[in-house]
Amino acid sequence: MTRIAYFGPRGTFTEQAARSLAEGELVPYDSIGLAIAAVRKGETDAACVPVENSVEGPVTATLDGLAEDEPLVAVAEALLPIHFSVLARPNVDAADVRTVASHPHALAQVQRWLAQNLPSARHVAAASTAAAAIAVRDGEYDAAVVAPVAVEHYPLRTIATEVADIPDARTRFLLLRRPGELPAPTGSDRTSVVAATVNRTGALSELLTELAFRGINLTRLDARPSKGGFGEYRFFIDFEGHVAEPRIGDALAALRRRCHLRFLGSHPRADGVRPSIQPAAGNEDFVSAADWVESVRKGDTA
Numbered sequence: 214m215t216r217i218a219y220f221g222p223r224g225t226f227t228e229q230a231a232r233s234l235a236e237g238e239l240v241p242y243d244s245i246g247l248a249i250a251a252v253r254k255g256e257t258d259a260a261c262v263p264v265e266n267s268v269e270g271p272v273t274a275t276l277d278g279l280a281e282d283e284p285l286v287a288v289a290e291a292l293l294p295i296h297f298s299v300l301a302r303p304n305v306d307a308a309d310v311r312t313v314a315s316h317p318h319a320l321a322q323v324q325r326w327l328a329q330n331l332p333s334a335r336h337v338a339a340a341s342t343a344a345a346a347i348a349v350r351d352g353e354y355d356a357a358v359v360a361p362v363a364v365e366h367y368p369l370r371t372i373a374t375e376v377a378d379i380p381d382a383r384t385r386f387l388l389l390r391r392p393g394e395l396p397a398p399t400g401s402d403r404t405s406v407v408a409a410t411v412n413r414t415g416a417l418s419e420l421l422t423e424l425a426f427r428g429i430n431l432t433r434l435d436a437r438p439s440k441g442g443f444g445e446y447r448f449f450i451d452f453e454g455h456v457a458e459p460r461i462g463d464a465l466a467a468l469r470r471r472c473h474l475r476f477l478g479s480h481p482r483a484d485g486v487r488p489s490i491q492p493a494a495g496n497e498d499f500v501s502a503a504d505w506v507e508s509v510r511k512g513d514t515a
């Protein structure tokens with residue numbers, strides 16, 4: 214049976230995403246790094262991890278995990294609406310809450326709610342929302358900000374539901390595999406790369422210009438230190454399209470000439486958005502231009 218590592222323990226948002234993305238045995242790991250390492254080592258066939266949140270931005274453990282060690286590719290993605298529940302032990306009321314724990318991304322998404330509803334509670338970072346629920350169960354903290362499903366896994370009481378400062382917040386999750394056959398293009402796809410440029414004037418702008426020249430729309434751009442010293446960065450670039458398309462293949466080849474490039478996959482977009490194709494930048498334009506060059510090489514200049 215297919216085994217899918219996910220950022221656990223049981224009851225995280227990532228577990229829900231993993232269930233929506235793949236069938237098989239779901240195997241929880243206590244950190245994003247461990248889930249990614251599991252698929253890399255072949256302990257599991259795939260790994261499900263969060264990659265970005267519409268309020269709090271990139272999940273840096275996932276970005277660093279994708280840039281380092283053996284390459285992995287994203288083969289699918291899921292978008293989950295994020296609203297939280299607050300859980301406490303059965304004998305603890307909201308008025309008794311002195312400490313509230315959760316994943317830092319979750320705490321960042323409920324700052325206003327906590328200030329208004331649990332103003333005297335100290336905020337404590339936990340490894341995940343479900344790890345916070347376990348710590349509350351074990352008496353370490355008074356309340357946890359969690360995915361609503363967590364209450365099904367831990368003997369805690371819900372003291373608030375639908376908690377979110379930004380009502381339509383979403384997190385995007387990736388299903389990662391070891392490199393192999395890529396998902397087929399659907400017309401609504403996303404391609405991801407990580408680019409390491411040399412530290413000189415215009416290096417990033419040249420990469421982005423290669424994409425802009427080809428009418429390719431970015432969907433995300435994040436910088437992470439390459440850990441080699443100040444000023445040394447890796448750029449995570451997501452854009453519309455699939456590597457199987459001529460225009461995307463042409464763009465990847467151009468990027469590859471200019472920097473150290475790692476391909477992180479082409480997969481269907483969860484939101485179904487189709488790319489807007491700019492004039493003279495459609496796949497057929499790339500194909501007919503390449504055909505023309507070929508005929509010129511053969512002596513036909515018509």
Ligand SMILES: O=C(O)C(=O)C[C@]1(C(=O)O)C=C[C@@H](O)C=C1
Pocket residue numbers: 220224225226227228263266272295316318319340341342343360384
């Ligand atoms: O802790 C969890 O439940 C997770 O799945 C992680 C995570 C994240 O990394 O952003 C996922 C979704 C929410 O935005 C909060 C936490």
